[in-house]
Amino acid sequence: MRHHPPFPFAIWRFTTEDVELGGVTIPKDATVLLSLAAANRDPRVFADADAVCPHRQNEPTHLAFGSGVHRCVGAWLARLELSVALPALFRRFPRLSLATPADELVWTSMVFDRRLESLPVWLDGRPR
Structure with a gap:
């Protein structure tokens, strides 16, 4: 969820006054779109931020599900599904592997x- 959040942006926010952030002034009444995907890969927060390390x-907790009143x-339910379904999948198919190189997977353009448009896998390892 941290590495590839399904919704990479938080809902729009609107400034109620001028706000300075990182040396840039965001004017009052501006529309602000927050990138959860960028925050989830911030190297100041996550060691080796671009790597998928399940363990x-x-x-810190990722922001894929938002935060506070916008959570x-x-x-x-998603966390429960991930904690139940993925271990069950890997127990059932311990040799599960990608059927295409990871850098060739196709993501939606939305x-x-x-x-992912699709996730082709080999259930019993690569074909012989």
């Missing part, structure tokens, strides 16, 4: 709903 320890209402 990371002692790192995804389905976050707990900005607000990023997902």
